[in-house]
Amino acid sequence: MSEVETTGQKIARSLIANGVDTVFGIPGAHMYDFNDALYENRHKLRFIHTRHEQGAGYMAYGYAKSSGKPGVFTVVPGPGVLNAGAALCTAYGANAPVFCITGNIMSHLIGQGRGQLHELPDQLATLRGLTRASERIAHPTDAMSVMSGLFTRMKSGRPGPVAVEAPWDVFGQKGVAEAPLIGEEASPPLINPADIAAAVALIKAAKNPLIMVGGGAVDAAEEVLALARALQAPVTAHRSGKGIAPADDPLSFDFVAGFDYWRTCDLLIGIGSRLELQFMRWRWLPPGLKTIRIDIDPTEMVRLKPTVGIVADAGDAASAVLNELGEGRANRESELASFKDRARAAYESVSPQVPYLDVIRKVLPRDGFFVEEVSQMGFTARFAFPVYAPRQYVTCGYQDNLGFGYNTALGVKVANPDKCVISVSGDGGFMFGVQELATAVQHNIAVVAIVFNNSSYGNVLRDQRQNYQGRYIGSDLKNPDFSTLAESFGVRAWKVSSPEQLKTTLEKAIEIDAPTLIEVVVEKGSETSPWPFIHPAAPSEG
Structure with a gap:
């Protein structure tokens, strides 16, 4: 151990001591000294750089939700934090141990409103509204205690996301090297x-x-x-x-x-x-x-x-x-x-979702992971997709946000490299995170992405047809050819249009053990609504 070390080095060593082996994120000027510390520890901390901050946050979520271990991501302050905010909301709502590491402007300028690069008015207050706890490291001597305290808070009681920020100048400040502190989970309440x-x-x-x-x-x-x-x-x-x-x-x-x-x-x-x-x-x-x-x-x-x-x-x-x-x-x-x-007899009528889900379940190994997203398939899977062990069905919880599925699945695969991971998205949701196909290829994250393309935000389209007399606005989607798009990223891809075709193609995609994509073409507006099974009528309502 060196006699002195930077705040960035202290944070990196704290992560290692607390069992972290992977950090997702995007480097940036405010974070350079921390990014360099990640490089120094690259044999103990794998750094997976993404193409959008939201992708980094969701990958950390998928890592945490599927493994129970801390999912860590790092983004620049201001717009980076805001871009990752949806993932923090999801982690908060679904009680996932996600740790956000970010920066801030120079110490003496915080709160001055001078319009510095990436300045966000009271960023710490913003983070505290999205997490279980958020703290600032104001000096190298704070680093180990602040980090261990946040690990304790993240894991104790009802788990959830936490965040730490350090001002731009503090990341590179040096202090006396010290042993990292372990954030121990607090004892559960005594039973009455x-x-x-x-x-x-x-x-x-x-x-x-x-x-x-x-x-x-x-x-x-x-x-x-x-x-x-x-x-x-x-x-x-x-x-x-x-x-x-x-x-x-x-x-x-x-x-x-x-x-x-x-x-x-x-x-x-x-x-x-x-x-x-x-x-x-x-x-x-x-x-x-x-x-x-x-x-x-x-x-x-x-x-x-x-x-x-x-x-x-x-x-x-x-x-x-x-x-x-x-x-x-x-x-x-x-x-x-x-x-x-x-x-089972009742919901077999939900078509074509149930036949497609049956095929996926048949091909997916018993110990594989299924990552849903807000879509006609995702809604139906909540009741029609059998799951055999905890954590194998990865969901966004009550946030129900588009853009969750594929990004999260990449994190699931990183946490479970020897397991099969399938992501199921609609065309609308997949486009929120399509850029992370590049991340999958660069880091060889072998997720099978299944994109059900009905050329619409399907739920909105149905609601506008049924409840607003067909006054459609913003629900029709002009999409790229997803299989061709995926191939342009270097992802092996196919296009299918029936459950039988999906079965044979999915078997092939899993065998390849590389990033793959299957586009499933679905006729617009053809899906049976799953909502009568999610919001069933009470007995008095017939």
């Missing part, structure tokens, strides 16, 4: 035994319990399934919780089957979930319903007050409940199978 007893009493009185899991339960799959088997209660999820209960487990319900069962449910057990499905999308509560919520974030118990709330780690609380339950219930697998069969 009275809450466990109250939950067990509700469970014993219930006849038809339903377990709803979200992203907060991805590391508690074993405990959740053990509880579900003891209760013989189906487990359902919306997006982030898919795969916690493997789709082929008898107790695993897609949410179409979940809504069917919901009609007679008398106890909802939410584990690491905001319960968006039940309270925002299904919009109908069975008479006399009781609720148990297990969540590490105490504010959730205020936002949506349950009958019994347990503030705790998901796995710890599920195990505590199971330990107090005693003897399990009689097997209901044959009874529950009928719900799964009815659901």
Whole structure:
């Protein structure tokens, strides 16, 4: 270790000490001393440079969401931060441990409003509105403590994005070299035994319990399934919780089957979930319903007050409940199978989405990753695409933002180089991040991009046709030939127009183990709406 080192070097060593091995981003003048520190540590920190700051942020998100490890990106201040802002919003909404490293103008000019290069009025306040915590390193002596504190905040309790900024001049300032500090995850809240007893009493009185899991339960799959088997209660999820209960487990319900069962449910057990499905999308509560919520974030118990709330780690609380339950219930697998069969029969009518998704699922290895995006395929996949393990279905959560899919998939592949990663986008969303085809080629990131081209923003087009008497505005898209465009980047590409063609082409694309793209031509406006399954009518509505 040298006697002195720059702030940039301190930040780089802090990343390494805290288990980071990859940084996504774009270099720039404010960041040169940090960028140079990345070069010095290039054998320990892989730097993947992107073609847009939003791409860097989403790749860090995909890395974090699929692995559970910190996803780190670096961008210049001002416009760079703002360009990456959508990715930070997504990380905040989907509770992903993403770390943004940026700069600022010279220390003595911050807050002066002089119009310096990349100056953003109160950038730190902007970042704090998009993250769990954001701090400034004002001097080299601050670097290690600020970085470790942010790592702790990012990983503790409800995880989420954090950011650090350093002024232009501070990155190159030298201070005494010191050992990096490790940002340890804070201990989870202690479980209140009275809450466990109250939950067990509700469970014993219930006849038809339903377990709803979200992203907060991805590391508690074993405990959740053990509880579900003891209760013989189906487990359902919306997006982030898919795969916690493997789709082929008898107790695993897609949410179409979940809504069917919901009609007679008398106890909802939410584990690491905001319960968006039940309270925002299904919009109908069975008479006399009781609720148990297990969540590490105490504010959730205020936002949506349950009958019994347990503030705790998901796995710890599920195990505590199971330990107090005693003897399990009689097997209901044959009874529950009928719900799964009815659901599948119902949504087979969603065409051509379901036939295409069936093909993708058949070809994608069981341990492969599926990255959705806001599109007709993405919406349908939430209920019609089986997932077999946590983190394998990567979603943008409630932000539902275009441009998420392909960029995020690149980060997923970097975090999981030995796994197959498929990105599914619409034509509109894919164009938000098409430039990252160059990143995929330059760094040989072997994602298979499937672009469903219906020459429109499909949801907008449908809504304008159905609700606004065909007064179309801004929903029609004139697109490039995606396969030819991809080939111009050096990406192997194909164009298909049927599920059968997609199957054979997808098998070929996966075998190549290089960046590939498949354009699927879909007739404009031809898709069956998936929304009746996402926002189903309540029983009283027919």
